[in-house]
Amino acid sequence: MKEQIISVKNISKQYQQEQASGVQNISFDINKGEIIAIIGESGSGKSTLLKCIYGLLSVDEGEVTFNGERILGPNEQLIPGHKEMKMVTQDFSLNIYAKVYDNIASMMANTDVHYKHEKTMEMMLHLHIDHLKDKKITQLSGGEQQRVAIAKALVTNTSVLLLDEPFSQVDALLKNQLRADIKRIAAETGVTVIMVSHDPADGLFLADELLILKDGHLMQRGKPAEIYNHPNHIYTARMLGNAVVLNTDDAKKLGLEIKEGNAVFYPEWVELSNSWNSRRFEVKDVYYKGFYEELLLERNGVTIRAIQLNRGEHKKNDHVQANIGRFLKL
Numbered sequence: 475m476k477e478q479i480i481s482v483k484n485i486s487k488q489y490q491q492e493q494a495s496g497v498q499n500i501s502f503d504i505n506k507g508e509i510i511a512i513i514g515e516s517g518s519g520k521s522t523l524l525k526c527i528y529g530l531l532s533v534d535e536g537e538v539t540f541n542g543e544r545i546l547g548p549n550e551q552l553i554p555g556h557k558e559m560k561m562v563t564q565d566f567s568l569n570i571y572a573k574v575y576d577n578i579a580s581m582m583a584n585t586d587v588h589y590k591h592e593k594t595m596e597m598m599l600h601l602h603i604d605h606l607k608d609k610k611i612t613q614l615s616g617g618e619q620q621r622v623a624i625a626k627a628l629v630t631n632t633s634v635l636l637l638d639e640p641f642s643q644v645d646a647l648l649k650n651q652l653r654a655d656i657k658r659i660a661a662e663t664g665v666t667v668i669m670v671s672h673d674p675a676d677g678l679f680l681a682d683e684l685l686i687l688k689d690g691h692l693m694q695r696g697k698p699a700e701i702y703n704h705p706n707h708i709y710t711a712r713m714l715g716n717a718v719v720l721n722t723d724d725a726k727k728l729g730l731e732i733k734e735g736n737a738v739f740y741p742e743w744v745e746l747s748n749s750w751n752s753r754r755f756e757v758k759d760v761y762y763k764g765f766y767e768e769l770l771l772e773r774n775g776v777t778i779r780a781i782q783l784n785r786g787e788h789k790k791n792d793h794v795q796a797n798i799g800r801f802l803k804l
């Protein structure tokens with residue numbers, strides 16, 4: 475049985491008189507142990523939403539509840555935030571002159587020294603940083619520092635971990651490792667994770683639930699595969715899969731029957747084959763992408779993109795038969 479932990483009910487937050495800022499009328503629930511990713515372009519309201527959930531910003535309308543209790547805003551309590559939630563920001567907020575062990579242990583009181591030691595060791599093991607115990611923060615890599623920051627956030631029986639752009643400081647290789655780490659830690663500890671990112675790949679890989687924000691509005695919410703395959707807006711399809719968008723006239727030129735709006739499809743939905751319904755395209759360019767190629771194809775003055783796994787088969791000015799196997803009307 476899924477157990478709800480946080481409920482966001484019709485919240486709006488506007489910054490001063492700025493009309494198009496903050497977030498507007500957002501509602502959704504979060505279940506215990508889930509990983510939620512809030513995805514959107516810069517300025518779409520991701521950080522504002524995260525701060526409203528944590529209680530760092532007071533909402534203008536609506537409310538956020540944690541286990542049924544309303545989360546108080548910064549003006550309603552002495553220390554802003556919520557005791558069962560911890561936020562890890564991009565700067566990690568570590569004591570850079572202290573050792574890894576002390577950074578984590580310092581989060582707990584000295585009332586039970588044995589428990590404090592055991593809990594610190596347990597967290598370091600979970601985060602695979604036990605071998606760094608006696609190192610100073612200044613001696614760690616960005617990825618290692620991030621693990622310390624997460625261990626520090628989780629050591630005090632935290633139920634909800636809030637991550638603001640957790641992978642913005644790390645390179646692509648480490649990013650993959652850290653994503654996998656967060657998934658593992660969430661599964662091992664049962665902590666609920668709410669993550670904000672401008673990189674859709676984070677959400678697609680990590681999230682149980684994906685939330686798409688645009689201009690302060692919640693555009694769509696659901697499982698990553700559901701949203702990827704059935705985006706309800708061009709914005710989402712472009713962001714998640716770099717979708718090709720054709721207006722009605724251009725779509726018709728390629729034989730796609732739509733009466734109005736746009737035909738939208740991902741490059742991998744274009745099949746290069748000699749099937750009965752395929753059409754002849756000219757290869758305008760070939761982009762090498764490592765394990766696959768992206769072909770820029772043109773027919774009747776309309777350009778589309780297609781994915782080709784067998785590299786080196788086509789070159790510029792070739793002609794190929796292609797069929798847009800599936801498209802969405804948006």
Ligand SMILES: Nc1ncnc2c1ncn2[C@@H]1O[C@H](COP(=O)(O)OP(=O)(O)OP(=O)(O)O)[C@@H](O)[C@H]1O
Nearest residue numbers: 489494495496515516517518519520521522523672
């Ligand atoms: N303190 C503030 N005062 C006025 N406007 C603000 C303030 N903070 C954010 N905004 C505005 O509110 C909107 C949402 O900002 P927010 O920081 O929540 O977006 P974001 O999606 O987290 O962006 P980014 O990915 O760039 O961090 C933006 O238009 C931003 O300019």
